[in-house]
Amino acid sequence: MERSPNIRPGSGPRWLALVPLLIAAAHTEHPVVFSAAHKADVGNDPSAALINHSIMLINRLQELLQNGNASDATLRIRTASSNEVKIIQTHQLLLTLQSDVFEGLLANRSVLTLQEPAECAVLFEKFIRYFYCGEISIQLSQAIPLHRLASKYHVSSLQKGVTEYMKTHLASESSQGHVVSWYHYALMMKDEVLQESCLKFLAWNLSTVMSSGEWVTVSNDLMVSLLQRSDLVLQSELELFRAVEEWVSKNSPNDTVVEKVLRSIRYPMIPPNQLFQIQKQSFLLATYRSFIQDLLFQAFQFHSTSPLHFAKYFDVNCSMFIPRNYLSSSWGSQWIINNPARDDRSLSFQTQLGPSNHDSSKKINWNALFSPRWLPVSLRPVYSESVSNPSQSNRMEDGRPRLVVTSAMSGLDFAGVTFQKTVLVGVKRQQGKVFVKHVYNVHQSTDEVPDFLAHADLQKRTSEYLIDNSLHFHIVIKPIYHSLIKAK
Numbered sequence: 195m196e197r198s199p200n201i202r203p204g205s206g207p208r209w210l211a212l213v214p215l216l217i218a219a220a221h222t223e224h225p226v227v228f229s230a231a232h233k234a235d236v237g238n239d240p241s242a243a244l245i246n247h248s249i250m251l252i253n254r255l256q257e258l259l260q261n262g263n264a265s266d267a268t269l270r271i272r273t274a275s276s277n278e279v280k281i282i283q284t285h286q287l288l289l290t291l292q293s294d295v296f297e298g299l300l301a302n303r304s305v306l307t308l309q310e311p312a313e314c315a316v317l318f319e320k321f322i323r324y325f326y327c328g329e330i331s332i333q334l335s336q337a338i339p340l341h342r343l344a345s346k347y348h349v350s351s352l353q354k355g356v357t358e359y360m361k362t363h364l365a366s367e368s369s370q371g372h373v374v375s376w377y378h379y380a381l382m383m384k385d386e387v388l389q390e391s392c393l394k395f396l397a398w399n400l401s402t403v404m405s406s407g408e409w410v411t412v413s414n415d416l417m418v419s420l421l422q423r424s425d426l427v428l429q430s431e432l433e434l435f436r437a438v439e440e441w442v443s444k445n446s447p448n449d450t451v452v453e454k455v456l457r458s459i460r461y462p463m464i465p466p467n468q469l470f471q472i473q474k475q476s477f478l479l480a481t482y483r484s485f486i487q488d489l490l491f492q493a494f495q496f497h498s499t500s501p502l503h504f505a506k507y508f509d510v511n512c513s514m515f516i517p518r519n520y521l522s523s524s525w526g527s528q529w530i531i532n533n534p535a536r537d538d539r540s541l542s543f544q545t546q547l548g549p550s551n552h553d554s555s556k557k558i559n560w561n562a563l564f565s566p567r568w569l570p571v572s573l574r575p576v577y578s579e580s581v582s583n584p585s586q587s588n589r590m591e592d593g594r595p596r597l598v599v600t601s602a603m604s605g606l607d608f609a610g611v612t613f614q615k616t617v618l619v620g621v622k623r624q625q626g627k628v629f630v631k632h633v634y635n636v637h638q639s640t641d642e643v644p645d646f647l648a649h650a651d652l653q654k655r656t657s658e659y660l661i662d663n664s665l666h667f668h669i670v671i672k673p674i675y676h677s678l679i680k681a682k
């Protein structure tokens with residue numbers, strides 16, 4: 195038992211008087227609080243009932259705020275842009291209950307003048323109301339100013355609530371898009387979790403973002419970090435080049451930034467006829483060709499021979515040769531499985547051998563097999579006389595979804611090349627828009643990733659993985675030339 199400093203054994207009758215109290219406290223395991231006591235009351239006695247007026251109490255508290263009765267703290271909200279001052283009569287007890295910042299501010303004053311940006315000032319009454327009833331409604335456009343207020347005044351529960359709202363509403367429809375501004379905000383607030391959620395959203399839904407109004411609002415740093423990623427989901431590298439071109443023309447960043455973004459495009463992934471078009475027609479290259487002359491030359495060389503031969507003669511070591519998640523048909527195939535929980539399904543499709551123009555006539559056939567309830571052999575039910583465990587017969591139901599992709603040509607992985615399979619889940623095309631929920635990288639089978647469609651609940655019609663009762667996959671086949679990407 196822990197001893198508090200003023201309870202010293204052997205200090206006489208004063209200490210002995212505390213013994214019954216300590217025993218009582220040890221008995222309930224928690225400090226005696228009202229809710230615990232009242233639970234016990236209701237639990238033991240069959241004639242007991244709960245009179246619950248908590249809603250009424252909350253309404254009373256809100257009236258208190260509305261009418262300003264017995265107010266002992268006055269807030270004066272100002273914005274830099276106007277002379278208008280908004281006055282709110284409040285109560286110290288309620289403000290200090292949830293905010294140590296208000297506690298400090300109200301320690302020696304009862305009238306506070308608070309300077310807020312206009313977008314926060316308009317929400318201030320709503321924000322204060324939260325202190326009285328613990329409830330607040332929120333819209334996409336209010337997330338940043340509310341989070342700003344919650345952070346400034348250290349209302350951590352509200353701050354967490356708004357962050358959670360942002361994480362779950364990245365995909366919400368909005369006219370101008372909001373994820374880019376949320377990312378920039380998360381960066382400023384050093385909220386790494388939100389930052390990462392926003393980045394993933396942007397990377398995996400890039401085609402949608404590139405065609406939306408928020409693309410041109412992407413900051414220099416965000417553009418640079420997006421372009422480093424190999425998990426971008428988009429039609430083709432050419433689509434990315436065009437989008438970067440638009441971004442540069444609208445933002446006019448300085449030469450350092452232009453050079454960095456232009457050098458992040460993976461030119462070898464663009465077929466040579468398209469590279470040639472770019473060289474001829476791109477206004478961006480008309481100005482900045484010198485930044486990437488060497489990369490274009492390298493890309494044309496890459497296309498002129500087999501990648502493995504190329505690797506023998508040129509010393510390259512970079513991400514330039516790692517494909518991103520391209521949705522165009524030469525890289526893979528979409529697969530929509532209706533009623534996925536029903537039975538095993540298979541799909542055959544064809545891809546190019548690789549991005550090099552040298553191999554452009556070579557194709558590979560692939561077979562994909564999807565099992566909704568697959569079990570490793572060791573866990574399959576054994577039908578023998580000695581079956582003693584009745585639960586074994588249900589084991590088939592315990593299986594997990596599995597997707598296996600194999601080549602029709604055996605032993606396709608040859609020295610220095612592996613074909614990475616990337617399974618995109620939840621790809622949905624809506625007016626040509628592409629949405630992705632999950633990205634799994636495997637060599638052959640999704641057994642390699644323990645969380646494949648975990649919690650997908652494919653039996654349930656309401657599963658968020660089912661779009662019109664169908665599971666949407668897109669399988670991308672990516673040759674990885676180890677000799678070309680020696681890094682790591």
Ligand SMILES: *[C@@H]1O[C@H](CO)[C@@H](O)[C@H](O)[C@H]1NC(C)=O
Nearest residue numbers: 229244245246247248249250
């Ligand atoms: C009291 O009522 C409110 C609103 O109906 C409810 O949310 C709350 O859980 C109830 N409290 C208890 C202890 O049942």
Ligand SMILES: *[C@@H]1O[C@H](CO)[C@@H](O)[C@H](O)[C@H]1NC(C)=O
Nearest residue numbers: 254257258260261262263264
């Ligand atoms: C608050 O004050 C108003 C008038 O200023 C009064 O009508 C109302 O009854 C008061 N409410 C409470 C809860 O005391």
Ligand SMILES: *[C@@H]1O[C@H](CO)[C@@H](O)[C@H](O)[C@H]1NC(C)=O
Nearest residue numbers: 298299300301302303304305
């Ligand atoms: C309250 O205290 C703060 C610092 O503790 C001081 O800056 C401020 O002037 C004080 N206000 C009043 C009204 O005394």
Ligand SMILES: *[C@@H]1O[C@H](CO)[C@@H](O)[C@H](O)[C@H]1NC(C)=O
Nearest residue numbers: 365394395398399629630631
């Ligand atoms: C991409 O968008 C879809 C639908 O808008 C969404 O469900 C999904 O979570 C998004 N992807 C990521 C990584 O946030």
Ligand SMILES: *[C@@H]1O[C@H](CO)[C@@H](O)[C@H](O)[C@H]1NC(C)=O
Nearest residue numbers: 414415447448449450451452
């Ligand atoms: C270009 O812009 C970036 C960021 O916007 C800045 O860090 C850098 O110093 C600038 N470079 C030059 C040469 O002006």
Ligand SMILES: *[C@@H]1O[C@H](CO)[C@@H](O)[C@H](O)[C@H]1NC(C)=O
Nearest residue numbers: 509510511512679680681682
């Ligand atoms: C490739 O580059 C990485 C860092 O970019 C470096 O650590 C590695 O040693 C390089 N490998 C070769 C073979 O040059």
